Amino acid sequence: MTMDDNNLTFDKITSDLTHHIRINKGFMVWMGFLTVSLAVCLYAYSMQLRTGLGVAGIRDYVTWGLYLANFVFFVAASLIGMLISAVLGLIGMKWLTPITRIAETIAVAFAAVAGLIIISDMGRPERLAYVFIYARPQSPILWDVTVITTYFVLSLLLLFLPLIADMAVIHRKVASLPSWLKPVYKSLSLNFTDRPEQNKIINRSIRILLILLIPAALSIHTVTSWLFAVTSRAGWDSTVFGPYFVSGAFVAGSAAVIIAMFFFRKNYKLQDYLTDMHFNNMGKVLATVSLVYLYFNINEFLVPGYKMKRADAVHLQELFAGKDALLFWVVQLGGLVLPILFMLFRRFRKPLPIMLISIAVLIAAWFKRYIIVIPTQEHPFLPIQHVPQNFVHYSPTLIETLITIAPFILVLIIITLISKFFPVIPLHETAREKGIEHIKFD
């Protein structure tokens, strides 16, 4: 820490971490902008509801388009909660404390919205309940619904439990808190008074959640990869799809966390808590998961590329040198290989450069899902003939693009609300790590 720890009183920590909890003009303008944008996108969705999925560019051959690529991306981004809190947290990395809540917020927001994206991709969204009424356990869709719901609930609990202590502090100590919110925080704090037995229950529950979170998180992205891998199509028919997707998810999620850290640090003046050390370490995490992802990419493309079986050959030629080549190489080199090379150097793991690298990685991660989902469907086993040109080549429509943007706006709204009304950095845990053992409640 750059600050002398001895001078850090509990009141100072409280005011540093909660001074942003007030409804100000900037917040209203930002939320207003998000709401208007969302309304435009929802209008696009209402057009799809009225006239059917035909308003999108997807047709009989490329039948899964932007919506499904987007769904895969959202499930991927949500996985970061598990990596930061569960995997790294359980092996005892203390420096993570100020990042855990950011990671959990991202996990909850992306997991919640992923479920909505799937509804936007349904031809008959009003029959959503059939998935439960006529549930067929043989179908990976049912597995996906089950594990995503489980993961969302676990992540929500993991976000909430450490907040109990924080809310007990906020409703007593934060003067800027709007009066109508005080009773809400008070009831959500569940009468927490920092007694040892209360802390014991919370800590034990968090530990159980962290352990449960690992299989749940692995399941959501593995099952999502199986939506593709259980088919026999070239490009999807792969045995490494599970780990390939999971490692790719950690890349997208780590990049999202770094970007969020940068903006919270700047906007909420958290320079003393989210230090260069945190960006440096997160840069190392991103570089590590990117290397793992690169390893799976080599397996995924080199092995079928070496054999060049007929269907694989058509698919890979389009990716390597054909219609999708530009996108493919920009994503693979610009979103994976170059960032890894840059991140090997400490100076690129400073807050600003690592944030810029993360933006490139995150955008590439989205287009990577496009490359995984769409080109395979343009090369089925049997030729595409006697159909209109727009059946042969997929190009997304404006309405489809707007409906694809909507989930991003929703995620931003959820993250904005959570970070606005709660400390971005766990207050109680930070205080305890600074040696302030007990909070005095009067």
Add this chain to the structure above:
Amino acid sequence: MDDSNTPHSNNESENQKGSSRRDFLKNLGLAGVGVAAGAAALYSGHIFEAKKEVSGDQKVLLTQDGKLVQVDSLEIKALEKNGKELHETLGREGIPGRRWVMVTDLSKCRNARKCINACQGAHQLRPEQYHMNTLQMQDTPGTAPYNMPKNCQHCDNPPCVAVCPVDATYKRPDGIVLIENDRCIGCRFCMAACPYSARIFNWIEPKDAANHQGEEYNVELNVPQKLGTISKCLFSADRLREGKLPYCVEACPNSVYYFGDENEDAVTNGTTKETVRLSKLLRDNGGYQLMPELGTKPRVYYLPPKNRLFPFEEAKDATPEKV
């Protein structure tokens, strides 16, 4: 008669007369009741008889389990909710005792596209929507091109059925893979899973949707088509129930299609109406299946395009530019 001696007897005879009149009246009443009862019985008997009147016109019908029965034509009643009945039971049970199978002779196909037109007409499909589509194939650069009609292969190990989350598409005991568009949620997982690109989706309002509004849904014909749901070849399950050949098979002018029952080992050519042994047809002509290595076990066989009867011509597309 001596009057002086007979007052008593007179009285007596009066009494006797009176009593016999009463008896008569009593008997008459009883008889009346009896007649009325009898008449009522006769009348109700008449009604009963009238009800089971026989027209003498005997119809021979095939029951669901494949037995031939003789029924008087007056006793034949149409099912009140035919579509619903089909929908709930028959559509899922299939036609007992049958294992439908199709054989497509590639040496005879000249891409006349009559099968496609008949199919699209029956299933209310747009010109770019195919349950059956004739593809122009060339397996490798050195081999000759040929026309290949391609429909749903009605796999015995159907990947589409495996992935359906709501049991909207299902495999029937008679071999047909059907789709119930009242239940389909439109997730299109089945389309992604099908290696034969056999499935289509109603992206926009189906053809002439306004004209077919309110029609009872027939799962064996999959009409009316519904927006936001899947459609595909059904082996004309509605025609099979009537003992007829599928629409495409019957419409072909070039003897391409054979259709029949694997259990009977017999298939009938749709053009010549000639019935042949399935096993012999496949054996003599080198019958094969599409992509058997995928393990889907198709119920459609192909006879190779050997000694083609027609020259191969590049097909002209009649489909619109954009839909």
